[in-house]
Amino acid sequence: MKPFDERLDTALADDNVRTGLTSFQRGWRESRDTMIGALEEQEGRSFDELRQEFAAIKDGVRDNWDHYIDRFTANATAAGATVTRVGTPAEANEAFVRIARDADADLVVKGKSMVSEEIGLNHYLEDVGITPVETDLGEWILQLAGETPSHLVMPAIHKRKEQIAELFTRVLEREFPPDDIDRMVKVARTELRQKFLASGIGLSGANALIAEGGSIMLICNEGNNRMSVALPPVHVVTVGIEKLVPTYADAMKQVRLLARSATGQPITVYTNFVTGPRPGQQQHILLLDNGRTAMNEDPDVAAALRCIRCGACANVCPPYGVVGGHAFGHVYTGAIGLVNTEFHHGIEEVAGPQSLCVSCGACAQVCPTDIPLPMQILEIRQDVVESGAAVPGGRIAHLGIGAFGHRRLVDLGFRALGIATTPLRRDGVTKIPAIIADREPFATRVGWRSPPAIPVRPARDTLKRGKLAEPTPLDAQPLAGRRVQLFLQCLSDRMAPEIPIATAKLLRAAGAHVMVPREQHCCGLPAYDAGEQDAARDMVRQTMQTLEGIDDVVTPASSCLAMLKHDAPHLLRDDLDGLERSQQLAGRTYDLISYLTAGPGRLPAGSLDNGDRTPVTVHRFCQASNTLGRRDAIEQLLRDVAGVPVVPLPEASECCGFGGSTSVRHPEVSAGILDRKLGCVDRTETSILITDNPGCILHLRGGVHASGREVRVLHLAEYLAGRLPDATSADGSPDASTNGA
Amino acid sequence: MNTTTAPNLLQRFAARVTEASSTYLEVAGWQQVVEHAGGYSEVVAIAPSLAAAQPEVRELLEAAGVRVVVPDGDDPAAEVADVPVAIVRAEMGVAESGSLLVSEHALGDRVVTMLCHRLIQVVAASDIVDRLEGAAEWLAARNGQPGFASLMTGPSRTADIERSLTIGVQGPDEVDVLVLTATDPTATTEDDA
Known part of the structure; x- marks a missing residue:
C-alpha cells in the first residue's frame, strides 16, 4: 500500500471521490434511519x-x-x-x-x-x-x-x-x-x-x-x-x-x-x-x-472487538465523505479502522489516517454494537503521539499544545497579535495581504477560510467589574439572586469576545450576578483532541481549580461542557479525587442553551420577541448532538422565546469541519466538510446562521467570508442579546464584529 | 409447526416477501405449483432432496409435458447451469423478514438454487413462523446439520455500482414464493417436526 500522504493527495485530487461519497452518505443515512425506525417499532425497543x-x-x-x-x-x-x-x-x-x-x-x-x-x-x-x-x-x-x-x-x-x-x-x-x-x-x-x-x-x-x-x-x-x-x-x-x-x-x-x-x-x-x-x-x-488477543487485554479499545463490519461508522463520517477509505483507514476503513489498525497492522499504519478524525462523535451514534469509537480513536491518537510515529502536523501540534498550557503566555501572545494585525482588520476578519494570500501553499491551505480578526483586548477585560453598562432588565427575572460564574472559553475570549460578552449581558438581563474568574483558561479539549492527554489533564485540573465553589457555571461553548461532562471523567479515571471534583463541577456547569431551557434560566415564551421575523437557520454543534444528546433545543428556544421562524438545516448535526485538529492538520479535508455544510445553509435560503459553539462560529464565519456568501453567523447569545430591550447591535463590544458578509 | 397459521402471520409474511422483490402466491397443492412452473418453461429443475422426498412432483411435471432435470449426477452444476426454472421446498418461512429457510446439504440441492434464473420456493403455510428465532430453533435442534441452510430473501441483487440497485446478479433473477395452504395431503408429507 502507498504511504498515507500519497493516498490522501490522490483522494483529494479526485473530485469523483467527494461527490460520489457525499451522495452515498446522504442516501445511506436516509435508508438506514428508516430501517432502524421500523426495527424499533417491530421490536418495541429502542435502537x-x-x-x-x-x-x-x-x-x-x-x-x-x-x-x-x-x-x-x-x-x-x-x-x-x-x-x-x-x-x-x-x-x-x-x-x-x-x-x-x-x-x-x-x-x-x-x-x-x-x-x-x-x-x-x-x-x-x-x-x-x-x-x-x-x-x-x-x-x-x-x-x-x-x-x-x-x-x-x-x-x-x-x-x-x-x-x-x-x-x-x-x-x-x-x-x-x-x-x-x-x-x-x-x-x-x-x-x-x-x-x-x-x-x-x-x-x-x-x-x-x-x-x-x-x-x-x-x-x-x-x-x-x-x-x-x-x-x-x-x-x-x-x-x-x-x-x-x-x-x-x-x-x-x-x-x-x-x-x-x-x-x-x-x-x-x-x-x-x-x-x-x-x-x-x-x-x-x-x-x-x-x-x-492484545486488543482484548486493553480496556480502552477492547470493545472494538464487537465490530460486525457493517461500515456504518464510515457512512456518517465527515472526513471519510471527503477523502474516502483509501486515506481514511488502512486495510480496515472508517472509524473502526482507526482503532483496529494499530493492533492488526501496527501503529505506523494508523498514524496518518487517525489524524483525519474530527471527533464529531457521529460514528458512535450509528454503531450497531455500541462501540465508543470517538473515545477509542483519541486513545489511539495518544498512542501515536507517545510512539513518536510520524503524523501530519505532529511536531507543531505538540509545541502548540505545550505553549497553550501557559495562560499568561497565551494572553500576551493574543494581545500582541491583536496589536500587530490591527491594520489588517476588515469586516470581522484579518485580511491577509495579497502577496502572501495568493501564494501556494497558502492559497490552498488557508485561502478557503478567512482568519478571524484578533481583538486587542480579550473579553475578560471588557467584562471586568463595572466596565460594561448594566442592561435593562427583562420583565422575566428567572435568575434573580443567582450568582453565575462565566466560563469564557479560551478561543472566544481572545478571538470572538463578543460571544462571552453577549452571554454576560443576557444572563444579567435575566437577573443573574455574573462573575468572571480571572485565572480561567482552557478546559483542555484542544489538548485531548490532539492526543496530548497529560497536557489535557493539567488543563482540566487548572479549570476545576479556577471554577471552584458552589455557584452555577455557564459557558457559551458547548464543547467545554462536553469536555467537562464526558471527557474529563475518562481522562481522570485513575485519579479518584480529581474524578469526583470533575463530576461535581460538571454537575453545576451548563452551556448557555441548556441553562436557558432546561436549567434555572428558563425564559418565558415571547420574552425576547422584538418583532423581527427574519428567518434563521441553526447548525447543531456535532458534539452537542452526539455526545451531549441535545436535539432541537436551540430551534425551540428561538421559536418560542424569540418568536422567530427557524428553517431546518439539512444535515444540521453534521460537523462543520472545525472538529478535532483536522482544520489545522488537513485544511483541504476541513474545507471539504465546510463546503458541504455551507451548501446545506444555501439550501435553507436564510441569511442568518445561528449556532452555539465558538469554534464552529469562527470556522463558519471564515468560510462564509472567503466564499463571498451573504450570511451572518451568530452565536445564540449574540442573537438573543441583540433582541434585548436596550440592544443597539447584536454584540455590544466595540472592537468585535459579528459577520463576514 | 403443524398448528394452524394465524391469518395475520401469513399476511405479514406475504408483505415482507413482496417487499423483498419476490412474487407471493398461495396455492392449494403441488398441481398448482407445477402449473405455475410449467407456465414459464418447458425445462424445470427440481432439487434432488425434493425429488426424493416427494416423487409426485416429478410425475406431475412430466404429466404436464415438462422436461425435468434432477441434478444428482457427477457434475450437478453442469446439469443445471442457467436452467430457466427450478423448484425447491423450504423448511419454513419467516414472517418477520419474508425469508425462506432452505436446507441444501448436497451439491445437487445447492446448484439448483444458485444457477437457475427463476427460483420457485414452496413452503407450507403451517411451516411459517413469526420470527427469526424460529429459524434459530430449527438450526439449534439439529445442531447445524445436515450442514447447509440458507435464509433466502428475494432474488439476488447488488448495489455495488454507485449504490444503484440491480436485481438478478449471480444468483436467480426472479423468485416466486408459493405457499401451500395445507389442504392438500401431499403438502405435508415431508414434515418432520
Missing part, C-alpha cells in the same frame, strides 16, 4: 436497547474467549471441518498455501473476506503462482483496477459508473456504456461463472462463528458467496476470532442489526449457515488472532 443487548453478548464471549473458541472448534470438527488457529498474517497465508498445494489447486474463487485483505492473501498467492479471483462484484471491479476496497461493505463506492465502464471496456475488450449499470452488473455473472466451476478452492469469510453447532454464518446479496462455498472441492474460511457468538439465536440478533446498518436493508438476500463441508468436499477454517 440503544437492541444494540446494548447484542454488545453484551459479544462482550460475554470475549470474557470466556477460550471456552467459546474450544466449543466452536469441537463442534465444527465434529461436523467434518478442520479448524486451525493462526497467529499472524504470515502463518495464515502459509496455512492457506499448504491447503492449496495439498488440493493441487492453482485457482481460488473468493467471496468477500476482509480478513483475507487483512492478511494480504491475494499478493501472497500471486507470488507463489496461485490465482485468486474476487467474485463479489465490487471486489472484482477493484481487482481488475488493481485497487483495494475503500469501504467494508461497498468496496468500490469511491468509483463512479463512468470509471467502471471505462475499466470494463478496457479489460473485457468490449463497449460498456456508463449509463447501463445493469449490463455492467450482469457481466459479472457470465465472466465469473466459469471461474467458479474451474476453481480448486473457494474462499469465504464469516459474519459470525456460532459456537453452538460449529456453524459459520455468511451473508451476501449477490449469491457469489454461496457459490464460493459450494462449488469448489475445498472450502477455506478465513475469519477473526472476534466473530464468535454463542448461539443461533444470538446470530439472529446480529442479523437484525447488520444489514440495516450496512446497506439499509432489513436482511440480506442470503443468510447462509454452513456447518462442515458438503459431501465430497473438504472444509478448513483458519481462525486468525493477529492482535485480537
Whole structure:
C-alpha cells in the first residue's frame, strides 16, 4: 500500500471521490434511519436497547474467549471441518498455501473476506503462482483496477459508473456504456461463472462463528458467496476470532442489526449457515488472532472487538465523505479502522489516517454494537503521539499544545497579535495581504477560510467589574439572586469576545450576578483532541481549580461542557479525587442553551420577541448532538422565546469541519466538510446562521467570508442579546464584529 | 409447526416477501405449483432432496409435458447451469423478514438454487413462523446439520455500482414464493417436526 500522504493527495485530487461519497452518505443515512425506525417499532425497543443487548453478548464471549473458541472448534470438527488457529498474517497465508498445494489447486474463487485483505492473501498467492479471483462484484471491479476496497461493505463506492465502464471496456475488450449499470452488473455473472466451476478452492469469510453447532454464518446479496462455498472441492474460511457468538439465536440478533446498518436493508438476500463441508468436499477454517488477543487485554479499545463490519461508522463520517477509505483507514476503513489498525497492522499504519478524525462523535451514534469509537480513536491518537510515529502536523501540534498550557503566555501572545494585525482588520476578519494570500501553499491551505480578526483586548477585560453598562432588565427575572460564574472559553475570549460578552449581558438581563474568574483558561479539549492527554489533564485540573465553589457555571461553548461532562471523567479515571471534583463541577456547569431551557434560566415564551421575523437557520454543534444528546433545543428556544421562524438545516448535526485538529492538520479535508455544510445553509435560503459553539462560529464565519456568501453567523447569545430591550447591535463590544458578509 | 397459521402471520409474511422483490402466491397443492412452473418453461429443475422426498412432483411435471432435470449426477452444476426454472421446498418461512429457510446439504440441492434464473420456493403455510428465532430453533435442534441452510430473501441483487440497485446478479433473477395452504395431503408429507 502507498504511504498515507500519497493516498490522501490522490483522494483529494479526485473530485469523483467527494461527490460520489457525499451522495452515498446522504442516501445511506436516509435508508438506514428508516430501517432502524421500523426495527424499533417491530421490536418495541429502542435502537440503544437492541444494540446494548447484542454488545453484551459479544462482550460475554470475549470474557470466556477460550471456552467459546474450544466449543466452536469441537463442534465444527465434529461436523467434518478442520479448524486451525493462526497467529499472524504470515502463518495464515502459509496455512492457506499448504491447503492449496495439498488440493493441487492453482485457482481460488473468493467471496468477500476482509480478513483475507487483512492478511494480504491475494499478493501472497500471486507470488507463489496461485490465482485468486474476487467474485463479489465490487471486489472484482477493484481487482481488475488493481485497487483495494475503500469501504467494508461497498468496496468500490469511491468509483463512479463512468470509471467502471471505462475499466470494463478496457479489460473485457468490449463497449460498456456508463449509463447501463445493469449490463455492467450482469457481466459479472457470465465472466465469473466459469471461474467458479474451474476453481480448486473457494474462499469465504464469516459474519459470525456460532459456537453452538460449529456453524459459520455468511451473508451476501449477490449469491457469489454461496457459490464460493459450494462449488469448489475445498472450502477455506478465513475469519477473526472476534466473530464468535454463542448461539443461533444470538446470530439472529446480529442479523437484525447488520444489514440495516450496512446497506439499509432489513436482511440480506442470503443468510447462509454452513456447518462442515458438503459431501465430497473438504472444509478448513483458519481462525486468525493477529492482535485480537492484545486488543482484548486493553480496556480502552477492547470493545472494538464487537465490530460486525457493517461500515456504518464510515457512512456518517465527515472526513471519510471527503477523502474516502483509501486515506481514511488502512486495510480496515472508517472509524473502526482507526482503532483496529494499530493492533492488526501496527501503529505506523494508523498514524496518518487517525489524524483525519474530527471527533464529531457521529460514528458512535450509528454503531450497531455500541462501540465508543470517538473515545477509542483519541486513545489511539495518544498512542501515536507517545510512539513518536510520524503524523501530519505532529511536531507543531505538540509545541502548540505545550505553549497553550501557559495562560499568561497565551494572553500576551493574543494581545500582541491583536496589536500587530490591527491594520489588517476588515469586516470581522484579518485580511491577509495579497502577496502572501495568493501564494501556494497558502492559497490552498488557508485561502478557503478567512482568519478571524484578533481583538486587542480579550473579553475578560471588557467584562471586568463595572466596565460594561448594566442592561435593562427583562420583565422575566428567572435568575434573580443567582450568582453565575462565566466560563469564557479560551478561543472566544481572545478571538470572538463578543460571544462571552453577549452571554454576560443576557444572563444579567435575566437577573443573574455574573462573575468572571480571572485565572480561567482552557478546559483542555484542544489538548485531548490532539492526543496530548497529560497536557489535557493539567488543563482540566487548572479549570476545576479556577471554577471552584458552589455557584452555577455557564459557558457559551458547548464543547467545554462536553469536555467537562464526558471527557474529563475518562481522562481522570485513575485519579479518584480529581474524578469526583470533575463530576461535581460538571454537575453545576451548563452551556448557555441548556441553562436557558432546561436549567434555572428558563425564559418565558415571547420574552425576547422584538418583532423581527427574519428567518434563521441553526447548525447543531456535532458534539452537542452526539455526545451531549441535545436535539432541537436551540430551534425551540428561538421559536418560542424569540418568536422567530427557524428553517431546518439539512444535515444540521453534521460537523462543520472545525472538529478535532483536522482544520489545522488537513485544511483541504476541513474545507471539504465546510463546503458541504455551507451548501446545506444555501439550501435553507436564510441569511442568518445561528449556532452555539465558538469554534464552529469562527470556522463558519471564515468560510462564509472567503466564499463571498451573504450570511451572518451568530452565536445564540449574540442573537438573543441583540433582541434585548436596550440592544443597539447584536454584540455590544466595540472592537468585535459579528459577520463576514 | 403443524398448528394452524394465524391469518395475520401469513399476511405479514406475504408483505415482507413482496417487499423483498419476490412474487407471493398461495396455492392449494403441488398441481398448482407445477402449473405455475410449467407456465414459464418447458425445462424445470427440481432439487434432488425434493425429488426424493416427494416423487409426485416429478410425475406431475412430466404429466404436464415438462422436461425435468434432477441434478444428482457427477457434475450437478453442469446439469443445471442457467436452467430457466427450478423448484425447491423450504423448511419454513419467516414472517418477520419474508425469508425462506432452505436446507441444501448436497451439491445437487445447492446448484439448483444458485444457477437457475427463476427460483420457485414452496413452503407450507403451517411451516411459517413469526420470527427469526424460529429459524434459530430449527438450526439449534439439529445442531447445524445436515450442514447447509440458507435464509433466502428475494432474488439476488447488488448495489455495488454507485449504490444503484440491480436485481438478478449471480444468483436467480426472479423468485416466486408459493405457499401451500395445507389442504392438500401431499403438502405435508415431508414434515418432520
